[in-house]
Amino acid sequence: MKTLTVALGERSYPIHIGPDLLKTGSLVADTLPAPRAVLVTNETVGPLYARQLADGLEAAGVTLLDRIELADGEQHKTPATLEQVYDRLLEARADRKTAVIALGGGVVGDLAGFAAATYQRGVPFVQVPTTLLAQVDAAVGGKTAVNHRLGKNMIGAFYQPRVVLADTDSLGTLPDRELRAGFAEVVKYGLIRDPAFFAYLEEHAQAILARDPEALSEAIYRSCRNKAEVVAADEREADQRALLNLGHTFAHAIETGTGYTDWLHGEAVAAGMVMAAEVSRRAGLLSESDTQRITALLKASGLPVKGPADLATDRYLEIMGVDKKASGGAVRYILLEGIGRAFMTAEVPEAVVREAIDACR
Amino acid sequence: MKTLTVALGERSYPIHIGPDLLKTGSLVADTLPAPRAVLVTNETVGPLYARQLADGLEAAGVTLLDRIELADGEQHKTPATLEQVYDRLLEARADRKTAVIALGGGVVGDLAGFAAATYQRGVPFVQVPTTLLAQVDAAVGGKTAVNHRLGKNMIGAFYQPRVVLADTDSLGTLPDRELRAGFAEVVKYGLIRDPAFFAYLEEHAQAILARDPEALSEAIYRSCRNKAEVVAADEREADQRALLNLGHTFAHAIETGTGYTDWLHGEAVAAGMVMAAEVSRRAGLLSESDTQRITALLKASGLPVKGPADLATDRYLEIMGVDKKASGGAVRYILLEGIGRAFMTAEVPEAVVREAIDACR
Known part of the structure; x- marks a missing residue:
């Protein structure tokens, strides 16, 4: 224990x-x-x-x-x-x-x-x-x-x-699909702020998904520790907690766009994290190799790395409120400067977001 | 202000x-x-x-x-x-x-x-x-x-x-009866822990009930200050806050016994505080003159100092759970050792409580 x-x-x-x-x-x-x-x-x-x-x-x-x-x-x-x-x-x-x-x-x-x-x-x-x-x-x-x-x-x-x-x-009785969806959130903690944990997951994903108690315990422990640190930090820095939403803006568009029926939340978060990585790469923030590591880990874990084929890019932008940018609040994105280094920004050209979504459909 | x-x-x-x-x-x-x-x-x-x-x-x-x-x-x-x-x-x-x-x-x-x-x-x-x-x-x-x-x-x-x-x-638009009922709770703060405030109220009750802004402000300020001190103290002493219920055990019996129709809460509290004072006096804790001061102030303020004539003493005891004493929890009373000195005790003979209620019907 x-x-x-x-x-x-x-x-x-x-x-x-x-x-x-x-x-x-x-x-x-x-x-x-x-x-x-x-x-x-x-x-x-x-x-x-x-x-x-x-x-x-x-x-x-x-x-x-x-x-x-x-x-x-x-x-x-x-x-x-x-x-x-x-x-x-x-x-x-x-x-x-x-x-x-x-x-x-x-x-x-x-x-x-x-x-x-x-x-x-x-x-x-x-x-x-x-x-x-x-x-x-x-x-x-x-x-x-x-x-x-x-x-x-x-x-x-x-x-x-x-x-x-x-x-x-x-x-032990959790359906495979739900286990994998939960694993997407585990990967998220590594991506946001813990590169060593991300590397651990690359090595132990199969053991975790095979429900090895030792690997599961380690993954849960390190996820909870990361979240606890973010939540504690948030009492001082208001923006820290927002980083926990990495991939969630895109995921929300997928869930809303598909009527909350076909996609589990964690599955949408997996595809959403790939989209966030894609935006980061196209903005010159994230290296090609890091982007590939992210996609590879999620894919090897049986998680989707693309959004639904029939959800148009315009629909994403509409749900994400990008079309309303002119009238007030700019959309803020959680992006990656590297594995384990997430940050928030409102400075993303719409064209880059559009290309990244296009590339992940 | x-x-x-x-x-x-x-x-x-x-x-x-x-x-x-x-x-x-x-x-x-x-x-x-x-x-x-x-x-x-x-x-x-x-x-x-x-x-x-x-x-x-x-x-x-x-x-x-x-x-x-x-x-x-x-x-x-x-x-x-x-x-x-x-x-x-x-x-x-x-x-x-x-x-x-x-x-x-x-x-x-x-x-x-x-x-x-x-x-x-x-x-x-x-x-x-x-x-x-x-x-x-x-x-x-x-x-x-x-x-x-x-x-x-x-x-x-x-x-x-x-x-x-x-x-x-x-x-200014509050009905007289509701103003008096609120005043009962004001008196309560003096009785519990602030003898100087009680003396102030003896002197200024009529001004307060005539809605003199200065007297009202003072009464409200000192009431809130007393409650704030009790609530703050309660974080350390768990029993302090219970003192705010002076008269409320009897008041609850009056309200329940009359079906929550005829008596305002503050009116029941006024009669209940007189009963608590009566119990205290009969138990040898409160002087005759202090008991009279309490009754006199409430009476002069147009508040009831007796319970409803048709509510039997046995019914009070039943609602207060005195009859269940044998089967576990003893009833705890808030009593007075003087004006401004309330305390909690479970050591009250049933006969004394019975006589006090009888005297206040």
Whole structure:
């Protein structure tokens, strides 16, 4: 087991990473003010892992007052589902010291985290992410939210967990495609600020995708450490956190342009990072060989390195708001000066962006 | 104008108290990260004061994107009303820097404050309380919430405003009965921890109730200062904040026993404080003369010093959970060792409580 402490003063908390953690109830129990909790999971993950987690907690003296199984999917991350969670917490007579434990992917963590942040003005929260994406992304940063029909993550709060358990065993049942999509975000951390980590991933991508516990633990640990450093730095430098969006402007265009149906978020981020690299190369910032290393790693990991063939370049620019540049806010891009060296700029000629997208279709 | 700073490190904020504040837009404008806001008020207060506030803000360069008028009353402090506020914020295209300004009593402040705490994970919040109760209570402490059908204030957050404007002019249209009810909470601060303030109130009660701006400002200032000190102390001593509930255990019994219809909260608190004083006197803690001073001040202020005639003593004990004492948690009382000296204890014989309630019916 590896442990990383996210340093936030009084709200600091540990992230434990490795196999066999779900059943080690004491890792959670030791962080709680009272030995009672409510488990929030979904209909996919619950049947697979809730029992193990519950047994471990009970062995450590924690009573589960209720187990709430949400419907699976982003379309259920709504105020209506949140209401159901509040109802169940009240019916279970959960008090201010009763912990909410989220077991599942990003949707479960976001929604249960927001419930924990707001039930009786805040109760203890524990994250047990079961997807690679949630383990490397949601575990750090304290973002919780639900969607509103007029926008994603519009209702939310910053709220830190008491502890995060990233059990690599729970990735055993994750579909290959979702594992790869999570891996795109892992690669992102190397690209933004950690060239040594990028080199590690070039060497160990196949072991990670084969779910080797050692390689997975290392990848999750280094991803979380990088994100924790960015988030901590952000309290001083407002632009640092924006670097976490490398590839995301293009990815957003792909997701919106395809109606959020065919592409997983991580897949769109992979293609988006290639586009950002392509813009950087054409702007004379990134070398030919670095650009190739990026494309090669993503491709070897089974991730897309081109956008959808039927999404026109003009549509990208429209969604990205490039057409609105004249009327106020310039589009800001996250570009690369090298592997591990991302920065933000608004100084990119539209023609370069257009050529880069054209080249990645 | 008097100004009190609530000291909370990075989240410190000023409370401005006095006449003519609503129209002084710069007091708000200077605290905002961007010159735009949405006003949340209710159908009673909006028509009286929204225009003044809006004009003052506009003169200070702040654009109001929308003005939301909620239905008046505690029964509307619900998740459904909250949804309406979110909808309007989104329709107005309020962004992360757009402030939410609450103009009204406790219900508006609680609900708008929770909306501000959770819209896009938190936007700037400004309180403009227009009842005496809200000016001396809600202005300090950062509590925001909505009710759930299974319990009051069950969904909420701690969230601090950027600035509070307690305009004594806005009390000009407050019904006498509500002014008196707010005054009960003012008296409470003196009773808990500030004997000099209690003496000031004995001398100036009539001026305050006649809405003399100078006397009102002083009463509001000293109330807020006392609450701010208690709340700050609470970060170290967990029991300090509980003292703010002097009289509230009995008041809760009156409110519940009468179905929350006939008694205003402050009225129930007045009778409840007399009961707490009566218990203290019978337990040999509070002198006869101090007990009389308390009753005399409340009575002279037109507040009830007895509970409803038709509410049986047994019903009080039942609601207060005294009957459940044997099965676990003992009831804890806030009692007085003197005027300005409240403390908490669980060591009160049931017979004494029973006699005190009997004497106050």
